[in-house]
Amino acid sequence: MDVSKLPGFYAIAAADPDRLAVIDTDGTRTSYGDLLARVNQVSHGLRARGLRDGDVVAGVLPNGIDALVMIMATGQIGLYYVPINWHLTAAEVAYILADCDAKVVVAGPGYDVPGAETGTGGLAEGQPADAPADRATGAVMWYTSGTTGFPKGVQRPLPGTEPEALVPLYIWFFGEVVDLKAGDEVHLVTSPMYHSAPCAHAQFALHLGHTVVITPKFDPLNILELIERHRVTNAMMVPTMFHRMLQLPEDIRGKYDVSSLRQVIHTAAACPVAVKQQIMDWWGPVLYEYYGSTESTIAFSVKPHDWLARPGTVGRPAPSFEARILDESGAELPPGEPGMIYVKSGMGSFEYRKDPAKTAASMRGEWYAPGDIGYLDGDGYLFLCDRRTDLIVSGGVNIYPAEIEAALLEHPAVADVAVIGVPDEEWGHNVVALVQPGEDVTPGPELTAALLEHCGPRIARFKQPKVIEYRATLPRTPTGKLSRSKVRADYLAANTSSSE
The missing domain is CATH 3.30.300.30 (ANL, C-terminal domain)
Known part of the structure; x- marks a missing residue:
């Protein structure tokens, strides 16, 4: 079925319920119809516990289908969802739960979180599988420490519309930035979904009608084997993964067919030019890069051939973004001269939850500073130097x-x-x-x-x-x-x- 005209996951699942949605870490396969039924049940379960628009739900969940269920369930009933790093100490988890005012917490088996539901089964039990009434777009609220201090939630205003009204804008944005399109594609999750980029890519793979293959953790040989077995077409990775795969002996690398790959998107850290070049020599010109932060989202992006023409760049401003390079006094610097990077987004504002002072300190008027030093070349391509603090x-x-x-x-x-x-x-x-x-x-x-x-x-x-x-x-x-x-x-x- 051609899903390219359907506005996201909920519509795709209703129209094409037998479509393969998820291949979980243990190989279990779940269709779009079955996933939507569980999502709807959990949405009803959260409403039954008294949650209403603007309330907060938190998850301490390993990579797996429950993590996706929570994102999509909260995303259609106007809730904020806070994914929490399961590597944190009990005290660190407790701090985030208190700060975000979570009314419901869902944890994976084996994670000792006081008062938490174990998985999504309890929320779904006895609930109807049809769509909830009064559907409204929710949002993921990420907790980030930046460079210092306690983590703070990056909170964006809820739009107050059904998901189907907003999803097409984001689908367009992902298409412009990394050439992802709706259709019969396969997305591979390689990183923990308590981080913003892996989570967002898994979520929007479902909105694009793709099959999501989930790994519990990164292992170079396992990743290559999954790419070959499932004919993976797109994935989100980070430069450390590239470096580890390049350390595999050439005869091992050559055993795996990676010709299905069309978009491998990387972010999170600067990628050494030599590493990126070697991966493209191996996989072909499939590496897409973007630069941003939890606060700014995707601010700059570069496609493979543009990067090959300007090795080392992280791209030009993404659609709806503007960029400036400023010195310490706030004066704009000319091309080629490093300074603090500032970006301005047309995609909406953010604030640090319960911390207006930190919100104000991160801004210069409408311009946000991710905290990095870089310079623009004469054509507006950004080159990163380093974190200001480093x-x-x-x-x-x-x-x-x-x-x-x-x-x-x-x-x-x-x-x-x-x-x-x-x-x-x-x-x-x-x-x-x-x-x-x-x-x-x-x-x-x-x-x-x-x-x-x-x-x-x-x-x-x-x-x-x-x-x-x-x-x-x-x-x-x-x-x-x-x-x-x-x-x-x-x-x-x-x-x-x-x-x-």
């Missing part, structure tokens, strides 16, 4: 850790790397690289010499690490973001205590 100033010169990390990651002995600035009385900061060696690689003076020699032709001498140390692992989030703040704090604590 900037290293040595001898009065700005040094961007991401540039050094990208150079070191090109060396085959490096599995992962974090570059930080360490205080120095003479220079202000010294550049320190903490390297996670690849398997069967022996760290030591010989490797250090090889890495410094490798950096020679790639980055200027003043950017090269003054110190290289080795770590068994480096702290990354499940979506691949490097926690440089934790790396820096751990390094300084260890070196301060060892010198006392």
Whole structure:
């Protein structure tokens, strides 16, 4: 059935109930009709518990069909849904639940959350499978810490319309940005759906009539096997995943047929040019990239051939967005000169829940600052330098850790790397690289010499690490973001205590 004219999941499921909606982590298959029936039952169950427009529901759920059910159920009865990272401590989960005023909490089996429903079964039990009355669009409210402080909910006003009125706008936007269209496509979930991008892509895959294949966690061989088995056409990944797949031996990589891929979208962290080029040499020109944040959503985007013409760019402003690069005084900077990135969106405003001061501090009038440093070229393409908080100033010169990390990651002995600035009385900061060696690689003076020699032709001498140390692992989030703040704090604590 041609679903391209139908306005999203709820209409598609009603018109084509036998269409395959989800292949779950254990291989269980669920049709659009059966998924809609469970979604409707949960919507009725939430209403039966007294929830009304604008109320909040939270989920501590692993990747799986329940996570999708909660998004789609709250999304048609005007509720805010808060997905919570199941890796958080009990105290951290409790803080978010209290701050968001969740009236119902759903948790996966094995997650000890006081007062939570276990899965969606209890909410659905005994409820009708038809659509609820007075349907209204809900929203996902993401909790984000930014760079410091307690996490705050990023809350957008509810539109007050049925989902079918708003979904076409978002379908158009995704089509413009990453060429995703409605039809017989297959989307692969590779990351935890408690993060905004994986969740949004899974949700809109259903609005596009795609089949959603869900993995419990990222594993390079499993991902390649699923792409081949299910003829996956689109997926959302992060640069760390690319790096891990490129570390597979070439004969292993060559065993898998990835020719079905048409769009592999990546975000969450800067992708080293060499890594992205190697993936496109392997998979073809299928990598789409966008840059934004939980607050700004997709602010910049670039399609494969535009990136190949300008390696390293994260794109031009997405539809309805404007961008400016400003210095510390707020003056606009010319092309090629790095400064703070500011964006303005025509897609709607946001506020930090219960924190008007933080909302105001993040804005300059109508312009929002994601917290990154970058520059625009003469054609308006954005190139990122680094997070403002990670900037290293040595001898009065700005040094961007991401540039050094990208150079070191090109060396085959490096599995992962974090570059930080360490205080120095003479220079202000010294550049320190903490390297996670690849398997069967022996760290030591010989490797250090090889890495410094490798950096020679790639980055200027003043950017090269003054110190290289080795770590068994480096702290990354499940979506691949490097926690440089934790790396820096751990390094300084260890070196301060060892010198006392």
